[in-house]
Amino acid sequence: MEKAKHIREPWSDRVSIVVIYIFLSIILLCVAYPLIYIVSSSFSSSAAVMSGKVWLFPVEPTWYGYQAVFQYQQIWTGYLNSVIYTVSGSIISVALTIMMAYPLSRKTFMGRKVLMWALLFAMLFSGGLIPYYLVIKSLHLLDTRWAMILPGALNIFSIIVAKTFFQSSIPNDLYEAAQLDGCNDTKFLTRIVLPLSKPVIAVLLLWAAVGNWNSYFNALIFLNSEHLYPLQLILREILVLNNVSTNSITLSPEQLKQFEDMKTLLKYSVIVIASIPVLILYPFIQKYFVKGVMVGSIKE
Amino acid sequence: MFIRTVSLWRKNIYRHWQLYCIVALPVLFLITFNYVPMIGIQIAFKEFNPTQGIWHSPWVGGEQFEMFFGSPYFWPIIKNTLLLSIYALCIGTPAAILLALALNEVKNQRFKKIVQMFTYAPYFISTVVLVGMINIILSPTTGLYGQLSHLFGVTNVYDILGESKAFSSLYVWSGVWQETGYGAVIYLAALANVNPELYEASKIDGASRIQKIIHIDLPAIRPTIIVLFILAVGGLMSVGFEKVFLLQNMLNLSTSEVISTYVYKIGLVNTNYSFGVAVGLFNSVVGFILIFTTNVLARKFSDSSLF
Numbered sequence: 019m020e021k022a023k024h025i026r027e028p029w030s031d032r033v034s035i036v037v038i039y040i041f042l043s044i045i046l047l048c049v050a051y052p053l054i055y056i057v058s059s060s061f062s063s064s065a066a067v068m069s070g071k072v073w074l075f076p077v078e079p080t081w082y083g084y085q086a087v088f089q090y091q092q093i094w095t096g097y098l099n100s101v102i103y104t105v106s107g108s109i110i111s112v113a114l115t116i117m118m119a120y121p122l123s124r125k126t127f128m129g130r131k132v133l134m135w136a137l138l139f140a141m142l143f144s145g146g147l148i149p150y151y152l153v154i155k156s157l158h159l160l161d162t163r164w165a166m167i168l169p170g171a172l173n174i175f176s177i178i179v180a181k182t183f184f185q186s187s188i189p190n191d192l193y194e195a196a197q198l199d200g201c202n203d204t205k206f207l208t209r210i211v212l213p214l215s216k217p218v219i220a221v222l223l224l225w226a227a228v229g230n231w232n233s234y235f236n237a238l239i240f241l242n243s244e245h246l247y248p249l250q251l252i253l254r255e256i257l258v259l260n261n262v263s264t265n266s267i268t269l270s271p272e273q274l275k276q277f278e279d280m281k282t283l284l285k286y287s288v289i290v291i292a293s294i295p296v297l298i299l300y301p302f303i304q305k306y307f308v309k310g311v312m313v314g315s316i317k318e
Numbered sequence: 319m320f321i322r323t324v325s326l327w328r329k330n331i332y333r334h335w336q337l338y339c340i341v342a343l344p345v346l347f348l349i350t351f352n353y354v355p356m357i358g359i360q361i362a363f364k365e366f367n368p369t370q371g372i373w374h375s376p377w378v379g380g381e382q383f384e385m386f387f388g389s390p391y392f393w394p395i396i397k398n399t400l401l402l403s404i405y406a407l408c409i410g411t412p413a414a415i416l417l418a419l420a421l422n423e424v425k426n427q428r429f430k431k432i433v434q435m436f437t438y439a440p441y442f443i444s445t446v447v448l449v450g451m452i453n454i455i456l457s458p459t460t461g462l463y464g465q466l467s468h469l470f471g472v473t474n475v476y477d478i479l480g481e482s483k484a485f486s487s488l489y490v491w492s493g494v495w496q497e498t499g500y501g502a503v504i505y506l507a508a509l510a511n512v513n514p515e516l517y518e519a520s521k522i523d524g525a526s527r528i529q530k531i532i533h534i535d536l537p538a539i540r541p542t543i544i545v546l547f548i549l550a551v552g553g554l555m556s557v558g559f560e561k562v563f564l565l566q567n568m569l570n571l572s573t574s575e576v577i578s579t580y581v582y583k584i585g586l587v588n589t590n591y592s593f594g595v596a597v598g599l600f601n602s603v604v605g606f607i608l609i610f611t612t613n614v615l616a617r618k619f620s621d622s623s624l625f
Contacts, residue, residue: 031527038420042433045417049495050436052455055462070465118344121337128330133345140352142552143606146598147578148585149358152372153351172347203336232444235560239586250446257450258564285454289447296442303442304435 060084060286064279067286083283087291090284095245096252100231103166103248104295108226111171115222118172119180120207125190141174151239165240166248170233176222183218184211221306224299231295253292257285362596375592382596391580399576402562403554406490411547413494414501415539419531421502422509437499449564452492453479480569489565489574504546508539544616552609555601577601 027035054074059067060083061076071077087093121127122134144150150169159165188211196206212219234250241247255261262281296303331338357372362382364375386392417437424430440448458464458475467475478484512534520530559578566574577597585594 028526034527035423038423039429042417042420042424042429045498046433046436049440049499052451052495053436053439055455056451068460070462070468114344114347117340118348121341124334124337126330126334127337127341128327133341136348136353140348142609143356143602144352145355145358146595146602147581148591148594148598149355149361150351151586152358152361152591153355157350168347169351172344172351177344203334204340207340228442232442232446233560234444234446239582250444253444253446253450254564257446257453282460285450289450292447293443300439300442304438 056286056289060283060290062283064283067282068279080283082280083287084291086280086284087287090288092244092247092252092255093249093288093291096247096249099163099166099246100249101295102163104227104230107167107171107230108223110167111173111176111226111230112219112222114172115176115180116207116212116219118177119184120211122177122181123184123188124193124203137174137177147239154240160240161242161246163246166236166246169240170230170236173226173229176225180215180218180222183215188214217306220302224303224306227299228296228303249292253288256288359595359599361592362599364592366592366595378592382592383600385593386597386600391575394572395575395577395580398573399555399557401573402486402489402557402576403550405486406493406557407547407550407554409490410494410497410501411543411550413498415505415543417498418502418505418509418539419535421506422535423527423531434499434503438503439499440496441500443496445560445564448492448496449561452488452565456488480567482570482573485565485570485573489561493561505539505542508542509535512538540620544620548609548612548616551612552605554608555605 055072058074058076059072061079061081062072063078063080064082066072066077118137122130124130154160154165154169159168192210193206196210201209232250234248234254237246237248237251241251262284361372361375363377363379364372365378365381366372367375370376421430421433424433443451453461455461456463456478458467458477458479463478464475476484478488516534517530520534525533556578557576559576559582562574562576563579563582566579578601581594581598581601584590584597
């Protein structure tokens with residue numbers, strides 16, 4: 019074994035590893051550069067951004083972009099809404115996932131085959147957008163906060179991941195032993211399954227949270243009132259539709275002159291501000307998502 | 319026999335009634351948000367009238383479908399949908415595999431971690447922010463792209479955002495930027511499970527790095543590739559609404575209108591419910607057939623399949 023390490027690599031292998039390092043460095047540059055550019059621009063002066071002086075580091079550093087964001091009332095309403103939808107939506111979603119996955123993972127639960135097929139079928143086939151919309155409408159959920167939380171709460175993919183995890187890592191013997199000690203199904207779930215499943219629950223929570231924070235589609239079709247809009251819809255107005263409303267910022271005449279400049283910077287800084295929650299979660303995401311992918315790839 | 323099964327059920331339900339109580343709530347959600355909408359599919363065969371509701375609107379048979387198949391939009395949106403998804407599949411999958419294979423060769427853990435950290439990050443950027451970044455960076459006047467073009471002395475800058483021919487590439491390559499790192503993680507997980515003895519044996523047999531990749535690494539990730547391929551083929555007809563819708567503008571509509579955006583506009587914006595449901599149903603059925611056929615084929619020609 020020790021000797022094997024000292025075998026000199028043939029020249030072709032040494033060339034190929036150099037090529038691989040160069041290839042990866044180029045990819046790293048291509049992926050990272052746009053991110054760095056946006057962040058640097060958000061701290062630069064609008065004149066520098068407009069005239070293309072920003073290449074890597076902030077030029078003529080200012081906080082104007084961020085000041086504009088702080089004065090922009092709709093962004094903060096949207097931010098608050100998004101936090102509400104993300105927190106409540108993720109908790110409800112993960113609770114439902116566990117409540118579905120736990121019985122499905124138990125052999126003593128009859129009808130789990132039928133239920134599993136019902137889930138798979140629902141994953142592959144759907145009624146389509148309009149019937150879905152009509153159901154939400156007939157439940158009187160349109161234009162309410164519930165429309166952002168309930169319809170998407172049941173995530174079939176998460177259920178399958180959780181079920182696979184429960185089945186593969188919680189042995190049946192454990193259940194039988196617990197049963198002998200007088201433990202019923204609910205207690206087994208709360209006292210034994212949940213404490214043993216902390217990593218997978220973390221994955222599911224992160225999944226749901228990132229999904230909720232980033233989505234805009236349900237809000238687009240279900241909401242009309244602007245005070246209910248999540249952040250992503252406000253961002254769409256600013257970044258995609260290019261509608262920056264003046265009435266939400268109080269401007270003096272000379273500020274109005276600077277408004278166009280602010281508008282440019284605002285776009286850069288709002289991207290940074292909107293990504294902060296995900297950025298904070300990112301270390302955890304990196305740690306747990308890979309695990310989640312692994313759990314999901316285990317086949318029965 | 320029948321009576322015995324029933325009494326067995328009864329006994330089981332009596333002993334495990336808690337399981338059934340736990341599952342009741344999520345099942346209610348499944349029925350409400352996944353199965354009740356399927357009842358609404360019948361609108362596709364009716365002339366939907368909001369005052370009469372789903373059940374009492376008059377039947378019209380396949381009229382809506384005839385209208386859709388005969389409409390001038392039919393072929394363009396099918397073509398756009400398939401073109402976008404096939405293009406994305408053909409570029410996205412090899413890109414993720416290539417990144418995973420390359421990362422798997424890197425022995426320097428720090429470099430590997432940095433590359434992974436950055437390539438993985440864009441996946442968590444929201445679609446709105448991604449499209450916002452595209453708009454900012456690719457703007458022909460103020461954007462990075464425009465300024466670079468000026469720097470190289472190009473006076474008449476090609477407007478990527480407003481050019482219908484560039485739409486599919488814009489869609490696919492921004493997707494590559496965003497999703498390759500994430501896609502690679504799945505392949506890397508499969509590569510981590512390769513038995514190290516295989517590598518040692520190949521080294522002793524004098525295999526080069528490239529030979530090792532072709533004969534050990536690629537076969538190791540083959541099942542993963544097949545499963546992801548089946549899923550992708552099943553999704554060929556349902557190009558994600560979110561990004562296409564945001565990238566759309568009046569100038570590129572001829573190549574950017576896909577089935578999902580069309581259903582949204584016809585059905586919800588113009589409230590032509592019956593027609594929208596018919597188009598959506600056509601989409602769901604074709605998607606369903608696609609995923610089933612690929613699965614059957616995959617099972618026949620390889621040992622991996624989805625179900």
